[in-house]
Amino acid sequence: MRAVNRLQDKVALVTGAARGMGRSHCVRLAEEGADIIAVDLETAAEELDETARLVDDLGRRCVTSFADVRVGTSLDNAVEHGVSQLGGLDIIVANAGIYADLAPSWELSDVAWQRTIDINVTGTWLTVKAAAPYLGSGGSIVIISSTNGIKGGASTAHYSSSKHAVVGLARTLANELGPLGIRVNTVHPGSVATPMILNTAVFAKLRPDLPNPTQQDAAVALAERNLLPVPWVDPVDVSNAVLFLASDESRYVTGTQVVVDAGLTQKV
Template sequence: MSSLLNKVVLVTGAGRGTGRVHCERFADEGADVVLLDHVDAAEDLKDTAQLVRDRGRRAVTGLADVTSLGEVAAAVDAGVVELGRLDVIVANAGIHTPGGPAWEISAQDWQHTMDVNLTGVWHTVRAAVPHLGPDGGSVVIISSTNGLRGTAGTAHYTASKHAVVGLARTLANELGPRNIRVNTVHPGAVATPMVRNAATYKRLRPDLDNPTEADAAEVLIARHVLPVPWVEPVDVANAVVFLASDHARYITGAQLVVDAGLTQKTT
């Protein structure tokens, strides 16, 4: 997608998982990247930056907790100064903590989830949008299939992912006159450690004492229209790159779902 050549992209949660793959894909398309992540992911962030540089593109890293507007603003400002511009914002950082019935979720887990998944997105947008130039740009917010439907046992996560859709729709209206597009991407199960771990396998297969990945995959396949247990991180990154590019130049306020048919399953 040549429209991204020499553009500058900001990605939060860039150290690992889908955030890392977003950075790789943007570099593949000729973009330079400002990579942000929490201090706990500092070493991972360095590795992601090297993957960008290995593709011949510039990479600037910043350590910032998205729950702190000051940290995010300082990191974004420094990245833009070094790379000279900003064209695309990818608000990717998010968490999924263990849940339960809504009335049993602790106040701390509820608040922390909102602080990262909702307020963290707002902080990212607030800090970065002023840097988008006169030619406009693109904001892509990573939500979830839980941002489109309810799922038992995930009230805190589901509420936060619904909330960013409302934020994105509002931003699309506010920023449209500046030729800035705002969209959300809604992954289902993705083949990252957030899904591929023993705790998730146990949640999916409570009937087994020590469920394996294959046991959990059976459940996930049954939930999908397409016969796969999950999508790959690159599938999500491809959707993000598309929305950031001129190929999506008239798409704004939209929700792009990447879920192997999870939200369309009728039986």
């Protein structure tokens, strides 16, 4: 992708930066001139290093920190460290999230429900709480929701509830921060080719008709959900929406939802 420096010398915080879309956001924003504060769990240390190497290869700086988004103090430390190294903060991408333990609502365990709410909702709020005080006028907060933040889905009560909840959070933040010139929006990806859905547990949910479904089998089921003839979008397609919302090209866009889903939410 050719860089046009839409984020020249801006600093962006990205949570869940070790892999999947988080890594893609880091790389795409760095391609446009941003330095990155990349945060993820300590268990993802190797992958987080690889994200940092990819940003470094683009000639931008990447400060990595370990933090569990459920723990406010760990986020406070990560943000403080990153800002002290990079000199400020302009963009927050609250991306970390989980999609796990899928089950019908009445079979979902209390633990699975709470873990998803804690990471996807409380973690998003704590991310913004730790980082928003560093933003100034022109700042942008992008919260990663899902098409499950627009419509429900079978066996996703915990996940769909969490992804709807962050829309309420974003709308509230947009009201609170608008007068300060800070924008807040959500991005709603459909199926995206990352480890989150490209795994055997999700393949089995998608193809209960097969004993050991492969990625190709799952792709058939996922493609049926979309208007466009593709099973999923690539992480960079979502990162391009994040880039738009992070940049001044969207300077009057706030409190809204950007959907990148190959038509999933509109299919009848």
